[in-house]
Amino acid sequence: MTTKKQISTPEMVSSDYVLMQVTLTLAVESYLCDEHHEMRDEAAIEAVLERLHSTSDSEIVVLGSKFSPLTLKADLS
Numbered sequence: 001m002t003t004k005k006q007i008s009t010p011e012m013v014s015s016d017y018v019l020m021q022v023t024l025t026l027a028v029e030s031y032l033c034d035e036h037h038e039m040r041d042e043a044a045i046e047a048v049l050e051r052l053h054s055t056s057d058s059e060i061v062v063l064g065s066k067f068s069p070l071t072l073k074a075d076l077s
Contacts, residue, residue: 017061025070041069 028044045067052060 019063041067044069 026048028047030040030044032040032043045065048067049062049065052062
């Protein structure tokens with residue numbers, strides 16, 4: 001079932017676009033060493049946005065974004 005949510009924006013959005021809110025949980029490979037771990041989240045966000053724009057055949061406009069880094073915990077039980 002698809003639910004629709006109204007949003008407001010200060011600028012007019014062309015009717016050529018379909019507005020969507022997409023929720024994904026992604027694993028983004030990091031090439032940064034442990035000494036630069038504080039830069040990993042920002043680098044991953046940039047990689048996701050860059051990939052989103054480069055793989056699309058049509059234009060995608062990111063109107064807003066919210067990124068929440070997750071921490072994995074091993075379940076050793």
